[in-house]
Amino acid sequence: MNRFTSAVEKPWSDQARMIAGAIVIPGSSAMIYGGFEIQSFEAGRGQWHARIQRADLAPVVIDGLSFPTLEVGFAWSDPEAAIADAKAHIDQNRQRYTTASV
Numbered sequence: 001m002n003r004f005t006s007a008v009e010k011p012w013s014d015q016a017r018m019i020a021g022a023i024v025i026p027g028s029s030a031m032i033y034g035g036f037e038i039q040s041f042e043a044g045r046g047q048w049h050a051r052i053q054r055a056d057l058a059p060v061v062i063d064g065l066s067f068p069t070l071e072v073g074f075a076w077s078d079p080e081a082a083i084a085d086a087k088a089h090i091d092q093n094r095q096r097y098t099t100a101s102v
Helices: 079-096
Strands: 017-019 022-024 030-033 036-044 047-054 060-062 065-067 070-076
Touching: 030 079, 036 079, 047 060, 047 079, 070 079
Parallel strands: none
Antiparallel strands: 017 022, 022 030, 030 036, 036 047, 047 070, 060 065
């Protein structure tokens, strides 16, 4: 253990809980939904957005362009709305998001 790690009784995967088909990671604004990690963040006072990345950490490839993460949505008034928008974005674009071919 060092200053960048902390002692946790159980790994987050043991503590995670399901909410509306998504795995919520305790102590974090992140959740796993449909193979993607969604994290809400406040870009300005009361302006919530969401960041998406693949749960397996592979890049999201859209039309041949590789992205490690995507920031999606509008300035929502709360983190739950930003996450709901990110889920809709994942559902609508799942076919376009592929892994990079090597």
